[in-house]
Amino acid sequence: MNPRITLATAGRVLRQLRHDHRTLALVILVPPLLLTIMKYVFYGQEETFDRIGAPLVGIFPFVSMFLVTSIAMLRERTSGTLERLMSMPLAKLDILLGYGLAFTLLALVQATVTSIVAFGLLGLDTAGPVWLILVLAAGNALLGMSLGLFLSAFAQTEFQAVQFMPAFVLPQILLAGLLVPREKMADVLEWISNALPLTYAYEALALAAADDLGRELAIDALVVAGCIVLALVLGATTLRRRTA
């Protein structure tokens, strides 16, 4: 691994995004829009909006970066640029960290804009510190990116890659405890949710929003960090120097 190459890779990914105004606009504007809709869906039920609003600020980056990375990596594979990179003096870690850096930066912009709209304009109320929600949002972006990078290896077409969103992301959102507390779910679902990374990401966000900054939050954050490392390692195994 070489910091110069990692940074060059991050710069290249950001440059690609900068040329794609529409994607940038969608990534940055859709989360505030969804939160605005949610505010009026739960009109008069401020408690519900407050309960799920703050964690959502940190979950949007997970979804966006999962999608953006799956498609970006699939394009690297099908266009032959990945084969070119793999024949060049660049370490797999340079690709992983380069993408990670670029998308974490984008996620921070996304989460900041979402926070300004949510806490500033929509009157979302949270007991916990907003900066911590932003930090967790950046972590979730990395989680989404590393999972997207790994899973993209199993998609042969962009159609398949896009379907991985409802297949791998929506169940995690349904089971994370965001809609219904996990202890109220059927036992089987609760067990399954124990094995899903987003469960811990959501729990950390909910604790941060409730200003419950203790051991539990630290453990959740560590589990998420562990999942990121695991997904990155799995992702690295899908970047092959030699292919059939």
Place this chain on the structure above:
Amino acid sequence: MMNSSPAIGIRRLNVRRGGRLVLPELSLDVRRGIVTGLLGPSGSGKTTLIRAIVGVQIVESGEVNVLGEPAGSEALRRRIGYVTQAPSVYSDLTVRQNLEYFAAILGAPSGGVKEAIDAVALGGHANQMVRTLSGGETSRVSLATALLGHPDLLVLDEPTVGLDPVLRRDLWNMFHELAAGGTTLLVSSHVMDEAERCDDLVLLRNGRIVATGSPSELREETHTEDLEEAFLALAEAS
């Protein structure tokens, strides 16, 4: 420094793709400092052979040595310039941004970017997005990328498809200039009229080498006037 050992030495290479043995027991030497043409019809195994030389192909058995190292070894990654058949560059970056990125990976000096862009006559398009370029222009961006860092071996998979004749001639002149400077070039093509421009030829058919030699040697051997006929004679004899 002259080095008389072959640039590429392949012994009993077997490559299987999709259950089919596409390269059976292939052996080949490619000399240093010249342009070797790898010719054969589509599906003859040219790309697979090239991928094995570059070290990105999973091989079943056999030995592939490139510039004194086993193919695919880390030391070779900055000594080989590789152009795939489909242009492998980022369509959502400009020509210059593409080259700057690949130059950064190689640690090549920034002056090399302009040099490479000029070498493929894309100076007027340097700030244009690759997706707005024509097919021929895009493949030249891919070729420029391979020129970065002055590699010792250039492996080009059909680099001149879809180019206008003037440009094609200019590129072949550049290939020979590079060879004169000591670079080894392996260029694949399915067009027989390009064979004439190579110093050495390797004729491939159904994964087997039908003949090797210079264009004039092949014509003499087969008592034919042009290489198209020579290839037909050799293919029928094999």
